[in-house]
Amino acid sequence: MAAIVYCLFFLLLINHYHFTTTSALRLPSTTTIITPSSSLKMSTDNNNTSDFPPPADYSHLIIDGWFHERGTLWPGQSFALQIKEVLYHKPSQFQDVLVFESVSYGRVLVLDGVIQVTERDELSYQEMMAHLPLYAHPNPQRVLVIGGGDGGVLREIARHTSVTEIVICELDPDVIAVSKKYLPFVAKGFDDPRVKVHVMDGAQFMKEHQSSFDVIITDSSDPVGPASVLFETPFYKAMHDSLRDGGIICTQGECVWLHVDLIQRLIKAITPLFSSVEYAYCTIPSYPSGQIGFVIATKKGAAVGGKKRSIDGEDKEEEVVGCKSPVRVPTEAVQKELRYYTPEMHRAAFVLPAFAKRAIFGDDE
Ligand code: SPD
Numbered sequence: 001m002a003a004i005v006y007c008l009f010f011l012l013l014i015n016h017y018h019f020t021t022t023s024a025l026r027l028p029s030t031t032t033i034i035t036p037s038s039s040l041k042m043s044t045d046n047n048n049t050s051d052f053p054p055p056a057d058y059s060h061l062i063i064d065g066w067f068h069e070r071g072t073l074w075p076g077q078s079f080a081l082q083i084k085e086v087l088y089h090k091p092s093q094f095q096d097v098l099v100f101e102s103v104s105y106g107r108v109l110v111l112d113g114v115i116q117v118t119e120r121d122e123l124s125y126q127e128m129m130a131h132l133p134l135y136a137h138p139n140p141q142r143v144l145v146i147g148g149g150d151g152g153v154l155r156e157i158a159r160h161t162s163v164t165e166i167v168i169c170e171l172d173p174d175v176i177a178v179s180k181k182y183l184p185f186v187a188k189g190f191d192d193p194r195v196k197v198h199v200m201d202g203a204q205f206m207k208e209h210q211s212s213f214d215v216i217i218t219d220s221s222d223p224v225g226p227a228s229v230l231f232e233t234p235f236y237k238a239m240h241d242s243l244r245d246g247g248i249i250c251t252q253g254e255c256v257w258l259h260v261d262l263i264q265r266l267i268k269a270i271t272p273l274f275s276s277v278e279y280a281y282c283t284i285p286s287y288p289s290g291q292i293g294f295v296i297a298t299k300k301g302a303a304v305g306g307k308k309r310s311i312d313g314e315d316k317e318e319e320v321v322g323c324k325s326p327v328r329v330p331t332e333a334v335q336k337e338l339r340y341y342t343p344e345m346h347r348a349a350f351v352l353p354a355f356a357k358r359a360i361f362g363d364d365e
Pocket of ligand 1: 148
């Protein structure tokens with residue numbers, strides 16, 4: 001009996017130690033942790049989740065009130081943000097989900113220890129990811145987003161009046177629910193009546209929707225864990241097959257300062273599938289090395305590639321293949337609302353530093 005009591009006391013002691021060192025997250029005494037009051041459950045379409053291991057705990061990235069982004073994809077470097085208040089920290093079925101109010105970047109969404117959205121600089125990524133393919137398409141109507149559960153890319157797509165349907169396939173319902181609750185500045189993208197939400201695997205959805213979309217955008221996290229398949233050739237083949245003729249894909253393309261080999265391999269592997277494959281980038285201080293790129297590719301056919309197109313509203317005689325120039329421009333009213341994208345930024349985004357151009361496309365480009 002005494003042994004049992006001793007064991008129970010010992011277990012209680014360990015539990016207490018664990019609670020004070022991990023749940024308190026070593027934040028300053030002014031920091032409060034707010035757990036979600038409402039249920040974050042959402043219905044799922046056809047979600048086979050059994051392949052995913054339980055998410056790891058990322059509490060160790062919070063030290064003395066600072067969040068440190070340390071990842072295997074950027075060894076030896078780390079970006080840090082000072083935390084004002086942790087608003088949400090809980091594992092979902094797929095990943096660790098953290099939202100905090102930062103001292104200098106506003107609200108921040110972190111998945112599996114990696115910054116996805118900050119209130120201060122999300123505009124560059126979301127605007128460029130949406131408008132590079134959409135303004136390179138003469139008449140985008142049906143748009144598919146894979147990932148992007150925070151809603152920021154939806155917010156940008158909704159600015160295009162030619163678009164009649166915006167479908168989003170996000171695997172993790174908690175990302176949508178948490179964004180709606182804590183990140184309304186991006187999640188307002190879900191409010192547009194053209195948006196249809198599917199909580200399911202994007203690859204499965206595309207298999208069921210062949211030759212269906214004018215633009216497909218993959219707004220993924222980095223190629224670690226569940227997102228790694230999104231950087232492989234079969235996924236690009238699935239996107240290609242789900243595009244209408246002349247359709248365009250735009251995918252999260254990592255960073256030339258860190259992942260030039262990965263980008264080169266990916267572009268080489270998918271070049272035979274598409275009529276053009278290009279790479280653009282934007283600056284964004286809260287992502288590793290301060291910038292992120294986009295892989296942009298077109299499917300052969302009438303809308304883009306192989307036919308005359310109009311550039312900046314003027315009919316040009318020459319054939320335009322690829323997406324380096326916009327074929328439409330924002331209206332004055334839309335341009336006033338945009339904070340990063342302009343037609344000039346569009347063209348500039350495809351101009352790569354010499355080392356990156358050489359490594360990705362070789363010497364002939
Ligand atoms: N290294 C972080 C890359 C994150 C890209 N996705 C962000 C989602 C924002 N909508």
